[in-house]
Amino acid sequence: STxxxxxxxxxxxxxxxxxxxxxxxxxxxxxxxxxxxSGAGKxxxxxxxxxxxxxxxxxxxxxxxxxxxxxxxxxxGNELVNLxxxxxMVFQSFNLFPHMTMLRNVALxxxxxxxxxxxxAEERSRDLLELMGLGDKSDQYPNRCSGGQxxxxxxxxxxxxxxxxxxxxxxxxxxxxELGAEVLTAMKRLADEGRTMVMVTHELHFADDIADFVAxxxxxxxxxxxxxxxxxxxx
Ligand code: ADP
Ligand code: ADP
Numbered sequence: 001s002t003x004x005x006x007x008x009x010x011x012x013x014x015x016x017x018x019x020x021x022x023x024x025x026x027x028x029x030x031x032x033x034x035x036x037x038s039g040a041g042k043x044x045x046x047x048x049x050x051x052x053x054x055x056x057x058x059x060x061x062x063x064x065x066x067x068x069x070x071x072x073x074x075x076x077g078n079e080l081v082n083l084x085x086x087x088x089m090v091f092q093s094f095n096l097f098p099h100m101t102m103l104r105n106v107a108l109x110x111x112x113x114x115x116x117x118x119x120x121a122e123e124r125s126r127d128l129l130e131l132m133g134l135g136d137k138s139d140q141y142p143n144r145c146s147g148g149q150x151x152x153x154x155x156x157x158x159x160x161x162x163x164x165x166x167x168x169x170x171x172x173x174x175x176x177x178e179l180g181a182e183v184l185t186a187m188k189r190l191a192d193e194g195r196t197m198v199m200v201t202h203e204l205h206f207a208d209d210i211a212d213f214v215a216x217x218x219x220x221x222x223x224x225x226x227x228x229x230x231x232x233x234x235x
Pocket of ligand 2: 039
């Protein structure tokens with residue numbers, strides 16, 4: 001698997017720094033959890049990793065590929081497409097297409113982005129829906145499924161592109177605790193498989209359980225970081 005390294009990443013909005021010189025890493029196969037109060041810049045920092053937000057300055061390194069915004073500006077064109085393929089993302093809102101079945105939702109990006117044949121994409125989609133505990137939901141439309149089921153389909157959709165790194169932006173915050181738990185279980189399985197993951201979460205117990213490294217952000221900066229035991233259990 002692949003490492004992620006952020007170096008002196010800064011993001012300004014109209015002169016205000018939402019993220020200020022953040023340096024953080026996740027080694028290959030590790031889970032990095034970013035926690036902190038609302039408005040701290042967690043989501044903005046996460047979105048900088050796949051250039052959904054363009055950092056004002058700094059460097060993002062995914063495996064052996066370095067994107068130095070300060071030196072070269074942001075990646076564009078094919079470089080950006082390749083980066084987005086390597087770095088999958090799951091959002092707070094699941095963003096499934098309502099007029100497509102769960103199966104088609106998972107298959108479509110493979111057909112569009114990876115140019116997989118429809119039959120191959122659907123076969124892979126069935127496997128991933130099965131893995132996410134949704135084997136019997138393939139032919140359902142999203143609005144007939146629970147929020148937890150929809151979020152797990154969104155995870156399957158991201159996994160279908162075989163990303164090297166997965167980003168999660170508060171994937172359970174729109175869900176009731178019970179349904180959120182199903183999503184956390186699915187995420188834990190991915191972590192156990194040795195997938196490199198960076199997640200923004202309010203679920204401190206979950207972060208404690210699966211993260212290798214926890215970073216606390218306040219006002220755009222990392223104010224504390226380390227193994228979960230040190231960060232979450234300090235007196
Ligand atoms: P968190 O994820 O920790 O809640 P955010 O990254 O969403 O924090 O936001 C950090 C700060 O950046 C907030 O002050 C927010 O209002 C601001 N911000 C986020 N996105 C934008 C944007 N597109 N334009 C202007 N300000 C933004
Ligand atoms: P969260 O705190 O969960 O990240 P927000 O409500 O802060 O969610 O942000 C939701 C969306 O609005 C994001 O796309 C963010 O970039 C954008 N946003 C947040 N704050 C501002 C702002 N002050 N001006 C413009 N866009 C913003």
